Amino acid sequence: MPRLLPFTGSSPGALRQLADEDLMQLVRRGDADAFEVVYERHAAAAFSLAYRMCGQRTPAEDVVQEAFLSLWRSGARYDRTRGSVRTWVLGIVHNRAIDSLRRGTVHERRQVADDDLAERLEAPERTDVEVARRDEAREIRMALEDLPSEQSQVIELAYFGGFTHTEIASLLDTPVGTIKGRMRLGLAKMRGSLTEAATVRAPSGETL
Amino acid sequence: MSTPPGHLEHQRWEGSAAAYVLNALDPQELALFEQHLATCPTCRETVASFQLVADALPGAAPAATPPPELRDRIMATVRSEAELLRAAGPQADRPPAPAPAAAPGDPAPAGPTTAARAPAPRVRRRAWRGLTLRPATALAALALLGAGVAIGAVTLGNPTVPQVAVRTAFVNPRIAPGARASVRRSTTTATALQVTGLPAPSRGRIWQVWVARPGQPPQPNVRFALTTGTVVIAGDLRGVSQVMVTEEPIAFVPPAPTGPLVLRANLA
Numbered sequence: 081m082p083r084l085l086p087f088t089g090s091s092p093g094a095l096r097q098l099a100d101e102d103l104m105q106l107v108r109r110g111d112a113d114a115f116e117v118v119y120e121r122h123a124a125a126a127f128s129l130a131y132r133m134c135g136q137r138t139p140a141e142d143v144v145q146e147a148f149l150s151l152w153r154s155g156a157r158y159d160r161t162r163g164s165v166r167t168w169v170l171g172i173v174h175n176r177a178i179d180s181l182r183r184g185t186v187h188e189r190r191q192v193a194d195d196d197l198a199e200r201l202e203a204p205e206r207t208d209v210e211v212a213r214r215d216e217a218r219e220i221r222m223a224l225e226d227l228p229s230e231q232s233q234v235i236e237l238a239y240f241g242g243f244t245h246t247e248i249a250s251l252l253d254t255p256v257g258t259i260k261g262r263m264r265l266g267l268a269k270m271r272g273s274l275t276e277a278a279t280v281r282a283p284s285g286e287t288l
Numbered sequence: 289m290s291t292p293p294g295h296l297e298h299q300r301w302e303g304s305a306a307a308y309v310l311n312a313l314d315p316q317e318l319a320l321f322e323q324h325l326a327t328c329p330t331c332r333e334t335v336a337s338f339q340l341v342a343d344a345l346p347g348a349a350p351a352a353t354p355p356p357e358l359r360d361r362i363m364a365t366v367r368s369e370a371e372l373l374r375a376a377g378p379q380a381d382r383p384p385a386p387a388p389a390a391a392p393g394d395p396a397p398a399g400p401t402t403a404a405r406a407p408a409p410r411v412r413r414r415a416w417r418g419l420t421l422r423p424a425t426a427l428a429a430l431a432l433l434g435a436g437v438a439i440g441a442v443t444l445g446n447p448t449v450p451q452v453a454v455r456t457a458f459v460n461p462r463i464a465p466g467a468r469a470s471v472r473r474s475t476t477t478a479t480a481l482q483v484t485g486l487p488a489p490s491r492g493r494i495w496q497v498w499v500a501r502p503g504q505p506p507q508p509n510v511r512f513a514l515t516t517g518t519v520v521i522a523g524d525l526r527g528v529s530q531v532m533v534t535e536e537p538i539a540f541v542p543p544a545p546t547g548p549l550v551l552r553a554n555l556a
Contacts, residue, residue: 110373112366119362123354125346132349141358148362152369153546163343170346178311179539217347224348238312239345245307246314263306267338274344 100165107152115152122166123148125213126173133177133240143180147172174239181242223273231266234259298330305334309342368462369548457553463487463535464550471521471531471553481519481531486550489513489535496536497521498545499528502556506532508541529556 095103095117106114126147130140150172163171224232237243237251245263249256301324307313308321325331457469467485481497489495494513498506499521509531512519521531532552534545 110370112363112370115366116363119359123359124351127354127358128349128352129346131352137355140352141355144354144358145362149365150546152366167343170343174311174346183539213347216344217351220344220347224345235310235345238307238310239342240349243312244314245312248312257303260303260307263310263312264303267306267309267341270341271337274341 104165118151118165118169119148122169125166126169129170129173130177133174133242134180139180140177143173143176147176150176178242219274219277220270223270223277226273227266227269231262231269234262235266235270238263298328301328301331302334305331306338309335309338365548368460372460372549453555455553455555457481457531457551459551460549463548467551469533469551469553471555473525473555479521479525479531481521481533481553482517483514483519483551484516486515488515492538493535493547494538495533495550496541496545496547498532498534499523499525500530500532501527502529505544506530508543511536511541525555530554 095106095114098106098114098117100118100121103114103118107118123144126144127140130143130147131137134140134143147169151169224235227235233252234245234248237248238245243251245259246256248254249259252259301321304313304317304321308318313321325335452472452474455471455473457471459467459469464486467483467487469481469483469486472480472482486495494511496511497509497519499509500506510519510522530552532545533550535547535550536542536545537547
């Protein structure tokens with residue numbers, strides 16, 4: 081007997097054809113199948129970010145679970161004019177991971193930030209969209225690596241380590257103003273690199 | 289470039305824009321910076337342009353594969369809640385209520401530049417504000433459908449004669465299989481929620497009691513972690529039509545239910 085779908089009557093296959101924004105319309109009406117498609121699309125990115133930040137699988141899984149359940153329960157808060165579903169999901173993951181990290185001590189977090197993270201598994205490339213995302217990921221990694229190390233260090237400690245700028249200042253024994261300056265210079269330079277990469281990529285139109 | 293009035297002040301804040309999009313401001317400074325953002329279009333532009341970089345940063349995390357069990361866990365919760373929603377019928381099928389106006393003190397800056405600002409860091413600070421948390425509010429609406437079975441319900445009008453009404457609560461079988469709960473209301477003693485055989489809340493979570501009046505969003509009440517016993521519900525409960533319990537974070541009380549419904553009782 082075919083499973084009854086709550087509100088849509090759509091098959092999972094049909095749901096997969098829908099854009100994220102349309103899926104979110106269904107999610108906010110309580111459509112679990114639509115939500116599952118959203119999960120499939122963004123779970124790997126969400127878990128990668130959470131794992132990079134938490135450094136361990138269990139807390140990373142907790143963060144992803146919390147983030148997606150929050151997405152499920154607060155889907156009505158999604159506003160398409162404020163960015164993509166993916167950005168929104170990753171924003172929730174980032175916030176939850178920071179909350180999780182900040183419950184620990186600075187010392188514990190430093191350990192995580194310094195650890196050589198193991199178990200990296202490249203997800204198989206399946207679609208053009210994923211290939212394009214892989215390209216973008218490569219660009220952002222390169223943009224980060226191209227920064228002077230003192231700038232990439234503070235950006236990584238802040239964004240992935242969940243440290244506040246005053247904590248970073250204390251970790252590095254450097255004035256707060258200097259730390260903020262490095263963040264600003266680093267982000268401005270990355271903005272330049274990414275804009276350049278996008279400009280180079282756009283005319284060819286072949287990556288998508 | 290000309291030097292507008294307050295340029296030094298602005299420079300100070302511009303230095304914080306990068307830390308802001310990286311979620312690296314201390315709480316106090318965050319509040320001050322958001323106040324400044326509301327009045328400074330230049331800083332909003334800076335934030336928006338840095339936000340584009342911050343939004344791309346997750347891509348710099350090495351790819352890691354989530355375990356299939358994680359999906360199973362999440363989808364099990366989602367499907368059980370979807371079922372509860374479906375049980376609410378037309379209530380659940382209603383389009384979501386329009387988002388409420390920003391609360392006073394909500395530092396959301398207005399203006400076209402904020403459209404470019406992705407919502408990421410705001411999610412944490414604003415997600416709790418809305419009463420449009422769709423499935424959660426629809427779950428709340430479930431209670432209006434009256435699943436509670438009244439045992440010996442009597443009028444509570446006469447204060448001279450002690451009168452007692454006991455309402456059996458609906459207990460979510462997926463969260464608390466086999467558990468029982470009831471709300472005891474009396475003209476002479478406090479209203480009490482009696483629970484038997486609840487599981488312990490998940491790590492970092494607690495059972496949160498909510499009370500709701502018709503047409504109004506549920507208000508947070510006491511929180512508890514006991515599995516069998518009596519919980520006294522605080523405050524004046526006149527006009528309260530339903531009592532419910534959800535699982536919520538220990539760290540803070542959200543202004544609207546966000547966690548799964550554990551139990552609910554109709555009092556009206």
